[in-house]
Amino acid sequence: EAGVAQSPRYKIIEKRQSVAFWCNPISGHATLYWYQQILGQGPKLLIQFQNNGVVDDSQLPKDRFSAERLKGVDSTLKIQPAKLEDSAVYLCASSFVSDSTGELFFGEGSRLTVL
């Protein structure tokens, strides 16, 4: 079974530039999550999708972050404009369970460095 795919693995940009990350979840997983993991900290939920609908985006900085999952499968996370404090690993995860009480399958992550 293929795992969660993410790209790019690494990205270096200057502040105020924009960046986009892509995620392809495990086939059949309706729930998709984007987490931000700053060095030395635990993953922090940015947004949760159920199929192509947003379930929870209360911790997403909406003035600069946006995410979509148009066809209920792949998802993109965009940051525009980036700030220094956005440097982190952006983890995508998917789950068969819809209520956050089941296993999350994480991708390898996209490491962002903002200079």
Place this chain on the structure above:
Amino acid sequence: GENVEQHPSTLSVQEGDSAVIKCTYSDSASNYFPWYKQELGKRPQLIIDIRSNVGEKKDQRIAVTLNKTAKHFSLHITETQPEDSAVYFCAGTAPRDGNNRLAFGKGNQVVVIP
């Protein structure tokens, strides 16, 4: 919302000894508590989880205990091996605005000394 704290932040153990990591949570409505292991540069992976209607769960060398009264749960690793060296994240799921949100702790670095 849920707030999850982990102690100690770093734990060093001799190979073969046991390691225990404790997590406390704030929301008494929390009902699901997983533990994820993240090796250096790799993705977090679920190693064990427990639900609020169970007090203890064991899987080979790994066990998790839950104390709902004190609002804490602990990960126990017995007969530690070098491959157990990693960061371990506890998490808790609590209802929020009609949905469940999974909140992670900051992680515990476990170092197994050969």
